[in-house]
Structures are given as structure tokens and as C-alpha cells.
Amino acid sequence: MRNALYFQSGGVTAVIGATAAALIAAHRQASAGRLFAAEHGLSGLINGQLVDASALPEPMRLALSNLPGGGLGSGRTLLSPYDKNPEQWAQVRDVLIRYQIGTLYVNGGNGSMDTAAKLVELSDRFALGLKVIGLPKTIDNDLEGTDTSPGFGSALKYLSVSLMEAARDHCAMAIKPSVFIMEVMGRHTGWLATCGAVARLPEAIDSPLILLPEALFDPDHFVATVRDRASRSNAIVCVVSEGIRTADGRFYAQQNVAQTYGHEQLGGAGFAIAELLRAQLGFKVHVAIPDYMQRAARHLASATDIAQAEAVARHAVVLAQSGQTGLMVNIVRESDSPYHWHCGDIALKEIANKERRLPDGWIDRQNYTLRANALAYLQPLIAGEISLPWSAGLPEYPWVEWPAV
Amino acid sequence: MRNALYFQSGGVTAVIGATAAALIAAHRQASAGRLFAAEHGLSGLINGQLVDASALPEPMRLALSNLPGGGLGSGRTLLSPYDKNPEQWAQVRDVLIRYQIGTLYVNGGNGSMDTAAKLVELSDRFALGLKVIGLPKTIDNDLEGTDTSPGFGSALKYLSVSLMEAARDHCAMAIKPSVFIMEVMGRHTGWLATCGAVARLPEAIDSPLILLPEALFDPDHFVATVRDRASRSNAIVCVVSEGIRTADGRFYAQQNVAQTYGHEQLGGAGFAIAELLRAQLGFKVHVAIPDYMQRAARHLASATDIAQAEAVARHAVVLAQSGQTGLMVNIVRESDSPYHWHCGDIALKEIANKERRLPDGWIDRQNYTLRANALAYLQPLIAGEISLPWSAGLPEYPWVEWPAV
Numbered sequence: 001m002r003n004a005l006y007f008q009s010g011g012v013t014a015v016i017g018a019t020a021a022a023l024i025a026a027h028r029q030a031s032a033g034r035l036f037a038a039e040h041g042l043s044g045l046i047n048g049q050l051v052d053a054s055a056l057p058e059p060m061r062l063a064l065s066n067l068p069g070g071g072l073g074s075g076r077t078l079l080s081p082y083d084k085n086p087e088q089w090a091q092v093r094d095v096l097i098r099y100q101i102g103t104l105y106v107n108g109g110n111g112s113m114d115t116a117a118k119l120v121e122l123s124d125r126f127a128l129g130l131k132v133i134g135l136p137k138t139i140d141n142d143l144e145g146t147d148t149s150p151g152f153g154s155a156l157k158y159l160s161v162s163l164m165e166a167a168r169d170h171c172a173m174a175i176k177p178s179v180f181i182m183e184v185m186g187r188h189t190g191w192l193a194t195c196g197a198v199a200r201l202p203e204a205i206d207s208p209l210i211l212l213p214e215a216l217f218d219p220d221h222f223v224a225t226v227r228d229r230a231s232r233s234n235a236i237v238c239v240v241s242e243g244i245r246t247a248d249g250r251f252y253a254q255q256n257v258a259q260t261y262g263h264e265q266l267g268g269a270g271f272a273i274a275e276l277l278r279a280q281l282g283f284k285v286h287v288a289i290p291d292y293m294q295r296a297a298r299h300l301a302s303a304t305d306i307a308q309a310e311a312v313a314r315h316a317v318v319l320a321q322s323g324q325t326g327l328m329v330n331i332v333r334e335s336d337s338p339y340h341w342h343c344g345d346i347a348l349k350e351i352a353n354k355e356r357r358l359p360d361g362w363i364d365r366q367n368y369t370l371r372a373n374a375l376a377y378l379q380p381l382i383a384g385e386i387s388l389p390w391s392a393g394l395p396e397y398p399w400v401e402w403p404a405v
Numbered sequence: 406m407r408n409a410l411y412f413q414s415g416g417v418t419a420v421i422g423a424t425a426a427a428l429i430a431a432h433r434q435a436s437a438g439r440l441f442a443a444e445h446g447l448s449g450l451i452n453g454q455l456v457d458a459s460a461l462p463e464p465m466r467l468a469l470s471n472l473p474g475g476g477l478g479s480g481r482t483l484l485s486p487y488d489k490n491p492e493q494w495a496q497v498r499d500v501l502i503r504y505q506i507g508t509l510y511v512n513g514g515n516g517s518m519d520t521a522a523k524l525v526e527l528s529d530r531f532a533l534g535l536k537v538i539g540l541p542k543t544i545d546n547d548l549e550g551t552d553t554s555p556g557f558g559s560a561l562k563y564l565s566v567s568l569m570e571a572a573r574d575h576c577a578m579a580i581k582p583s584v585f586i587m588e589v590m591g592r593h594t595g596w597l598a599t600c601g602a603v604a605r606l607p608e609a610i611d612s613p614l615i616l617l618p619e620a621l622f623d624p625d626h627f628v629a630t631v632r633d634r635a636s637r638s639n640a641i642v643c644v645v646s647e648g649i650r651t652a653d654g655r656f657y658a659q660q661n662v663a664q665t666y667g668h669e670q671l672g673g674a675g676f677a678i679a680e681l682l683r684a685q686l687g688f689k690v691h692v693a694i695p696d697y698m699q700r701a702a703r704h705l706a707s708a709t710d711i712a713q714a715e716a717v718a719r720h721a722v723v724l725a726q727s728g729q730t731g732l733m734v735n736i737v738r739e740s741d742s743p744y745h746w747h748c749g750d751i752a753l754k755e756i757a758n759k760e761r762r763l764p765d766g767w768i769d770r771q772n773y774t775l776r777a778n779a780l781a782y783l784q785p786l787i788a789g790e791i792s793l794p795w796s797a798g799l800p801e802y803p804w805v806e807w808p809a810v
Contacts (some may be wrong), residue, residue, distance in 0.1 A: 069573035168474035202804030288696035399607030
């Protein structure tokens, strides 16, 4: 009898536990042997840090479904090309053989899908007959070949709601020109910064200025824009992607701090922008950096996102059971409004290591905003509220005791 | 017929709208003339920026009750001593007479309660016969003379939940020693940093290190503690009050940045701690700064806090109607568990400008943690979840159109 192995790879999300829990349930239902899971990604697989996910008691599986961060441990180790590291390939092979693994489920983003594609090569090279299926997961939404990736919708909902709330606070206090900056994740793409357009602010509040990695950052033009905004309204709101760059291609966060202080790591893009505005305009500036909070806020997860996080797991088992390999489950959009979607698949090789950026036609660079067509895509992804078990004022996020192999 | 005037003063909260909405309802029920409100605090009163709160349509009053930031506008202008600024007193007097104000409701923290006390003096000096009632409000929880202040419980709940979620994310990713830092508000008191003790983390995660303004910060002792933690666990969580100070009495945020870069405003305490740990231990450090988000997160408000925010407004009207003046409504705790409380009152003069710090007996300075007796006080304040009206994935936070005077 052949077993299956699941691992998570890359940054975790608020709903990755929902994917893991749904995979366990679907795998059980398929009666397809045991389902092992590696802790901390590929490095856990290599080191033999495996647990028996299929033996997880049902109450704990349900708790796992609600758990931000996923309760298993992810990792950033990737599979090298064979020529570069044949020892690594041999280690992986040995573990797969030892545990009689016939199916591999790789839950990750674009780097992880490259590892999944290499695991197909590994199977061929060592004649293991593996079925390798990728499950999408990234708050960055930068995976090619899928309409969206589980994790993104919840992060976007959290950031949009947070921006709506913080903007109302900022408005209440702004009796002279002042700026509230929210720095969001996204080193190469501005998907999460779209919260500045998704957030529903009253007309009395100017729409947020959105700074994207896809639009080169020109400090002079930006300062002039903020000065102009301040002539109309005291409360200015700005969303900054951590990865904004200037025309020379360098990250603004590093560049500004390096120029001023000869040092690169203190603060990020948000504080660099704050320094710029204080120095050039003398405005009061507040900076919020949600950091891990934006990808862990399970209490404000999107019901749509959770439904998709679970669906990709169920579809992965269907693909493996029908003998397929070398595929990533994807989400296919049928219509924007009403929003209809289903799960399909795409070859790992077509998407591995590619990076999906915001469509150019969405971006109004001159005005630091997004065009209306962006919203037709984004709004369905944040739809629906969820409930969690609460006790004594806090959500129940237990520790997952994974059964030993 | 004499009217009443309400204004907000100091930083706003997630539940200050609930106080305003409850005051409007209670004032209407008392049939006590019109209730005006000044925009942006005392400065709005002085400038005659008044609205007719008692004419607010009921659906908008209900929406106001859910609105973070309060929808009216607060301000930081305080009433000076008469000798220092007799013109300011004359301006206030003129507005009060023009609008036939007989009752003043001042909704704020300890600085604002000093202004409320001075408004009693102003009434005496100009023989206005004012009734002046203070309504407590501060996320900092540093008001004396009340068991807690509306705004604090919700901010504490939000930070505690956020820390639980971010800690689970951090745990999932920590395959070598790394630190997650959450910087919370509190320049002089550590009430919000108590989220590090309130957050319910599994035993497998070491309890968060809590850095308080009430405990002088010793960098060497802290680095040694983190090094010791790292020998047991990879995932280290730390909550830092923005206002931590070293033995020389200076803010650590300013001091560290000034020493390194000759500049004071870039980054805050969280980034200063991050720099310290990177430099001394070489650890990876992530920093979250919720900033305004922590006092605006109405979506995660404490039901207990909202009940108290409304109760103080109703009690303020009762006090005014019974002819009292010079009092602040307070919250009196009857028991911890089950948690029972009621509204009472205390003389403004007894509490104005005082600052309540964390009880010394709660603080375990050696271990950067709080003792168990802190939790008996804190836990009831975050109890209870609320529901909001949502549409298309976002809460409904409309713009309040205040009726003109």
C-alpha cells in the first residue's frame, strides 16, 4: 500500500490550516493509505520530521481548520537542481521510499511549485512512480495560472477593514494636514496594497494614495501630490507596499535609510515615506505596519477564501486518485457578479517560479490609485464573514498535537 | 430653556461612537432641551463649530454607535488656567451663552478631565450655572478614579487576539531563533502591553516578553534573557510599549536611534529593540506596529467595553438631570468573577491630570512578565463578541451627516 505526504512551503496564511484539515478529510474519505505530513516544509521531509496526519483525531482536525499559521510548520527550503545537489535528491528519495510515499501534496507559492515540478523529475530519475500535486497558497496572490490563491482574500479583507477603521480614527483627529500610512506586504507585487481601493471610505475622505512595486516611486511627484491633497483635506491616507522602488531599481526603504543613516535595516518603506513627508512638508505622520498580523488574522478571514482553501485540497485528492501528476490545482473564475468559480488544474512547469504582477491596465500611476476594473476582480474575494469558537473573550486556537508516524 | 453641549477630547477609540450615540438617546429621553456637539473638541467649541446632535436621525444614530473614531472629531486643545489665557475663557463663555448651554458633557481622558474641572471654575467665574459632567474615555486606561475607561477593553481584546494569531504564524516559520515584536501604544503606562499576558498561547509557546514603561529597560539584561529563551525555543514573542525608558529616564526609541543615527524620529521602540537584537544576537526579527488600528478596531470590540461606553453616557444624563456638577462618571467593579460593575461618580478635581500606572505588584520585572493577579482584573474587560452590519465583505461605516445647529 502506498501512502501520501503533505508539506507546506513558504510563508503561512490565515487559512492554510483550512487546506490541511480539508486534505486530511478528503484523503481519509478516499481510503488511500496513510497521509503523512512533514513539519517545516521540505527540510522536515529531508530530516524525517514526519507526523501521521491521517491519524489526527477529528476534534483536533476541526480546530486545525480554524488555526492561523496552520499548526504544522512551513519552511523556505527548496529543492535544488539535481546537478547542484544530488545529495539532497538522494535524501528526499530515501525518505519517500522508507515511508512508501506514492503521492506528494505540496502546498505553497511560486517557488514551492518549482520544487513540486522538480519532485516530478526526482520521481522520474529514481523511478518512484510518484504523483505530485501542487496546492496553491500565498497571501501575495502572485501565483500564475490560478485566478487567485488561498490566503490572499483573507489578508485583503483584513487590510481593507483595518484601513477603513484606521482612516476613521485619523479623520477624527486631523485638524491640520496629517498623513496615515499603512505599510503592507508585497516585495515584488502590489496585490495587498489594493486594499487602498477595496476599503469603502466615505466620499468625504479622499481615496487612499496607493504606492505599488509595479509603479516606480518618484519622491518629488509624490510629495507634490500629498501637498495638493492637503490643500483640500486634512486627513490623508496612504497605503505603501514594502517593495516600492525608485527609477534606479532599488527598494526605496533601503535606499532612503542608507542615504540618511548609512544603514539598511531600520524601518521599512512606511517609515521612509514618513521621513520624506516630515522633511519636505512638515506634516504629522502616523505609520502602521501590520506585518504578520495581515496574514494571520483568522478572526477576520474571508468566507470565500476559506471555501477555496478547502476546495483546492479536495480537488488535489481527486487529481491524485485519478492518477494524475505534475499539476497544480487552480481556481477558475466563471463570472465576477454573481461570483462563480470552480477548481481546475494547470501543469506545474507552466507556472513554477513565475510571478504575476498587477495588470498594467488597473494602475493609474499619475493619481496613485486603481481603476474601477480592479474592483470587479477583487471584491468577490473578500466576501463573507465567518464565525469562530470563542471563550473568555478570545478565539480558541489550541496547539495541534500531531500523532507520531 | 437650557441646552446641553457634548465634546470629545484626546485620542479617539473604537467605542467612542457608542458613548455619543447613547448620550443622544438618553438626552432625548430626558427631554432636556437640545444637545449640541462641538466638532474637534474644545477648539470646535471655541470656534463655534457646533452641530445639533439631538436632531440626528435614528438610523444615523445607530450607525454612529458602531463607528470607530466616533464620527464627530476629537481634539487636543485644553482649557488653560484663567490667568494664562483669559481671552480663551471669554470665547468659551460667549459660545456657551449664545447657545444657552446649561450642561456640558466632556468625553475624554485625564487631561480632558482637567479641562472639565476648569469649566466648572469658568461657570463659577462668569456665574453661568453650568452643570459639567465628565465621561471617561481612553484606550490607555490611565484615568484615576474609575475601574476602567471605555476604549481600553476593546483595544486590549484586539491586541490580545492579534498577538495570538501573529504568534502562531511566527511559530510556523521559526526554524531558527527569531523574534516577533509587537509595539503597542502607551507612552507612560503599560496597560495595553498587558495583552502579552492576556493572549492565550499554548504551553508549547513561551509566554511573551513584556516591556513596560513602568519597568526601566536594561538592554543588557534583556539581550541575555532573549539569548536564554532562544536556547529553549526558536519562536520568541515580545510586546513593547512605545514609551519604554532606560535608567537615565529617556525614551529608548529616541535614545537608540539618536545614538546610532543622530536623529530622533525614524522608527519607534519596536524597531529600536529589533536593532538591538539583530546587532547583539544576529536573530531575525519581525516588527508589527498596529498604531491607529489598535484603537479603531471596532470589528473586534469587546461587548463588555461597549456596554460600559453606553452606560457612562446614560449615567452622565442622570447626574446632570439631578442637578450635579463637577463629577466624572466612573465604573465601579463589584466582583471579578462573575464580573459585576455599575456606574458611579467621582469629583473631577480628584482625578484631573493624574495618571494611573500598572500596580507594582503585578509586574515581574526580572522575567518580563505579569503576575497572575493582573489577569483577574484584565480578563473581564475583553469578554463578549459583537456583531456589525456587513455588506459586500466590509462593515458598514457610513459618514455621519450631522444636522446643523
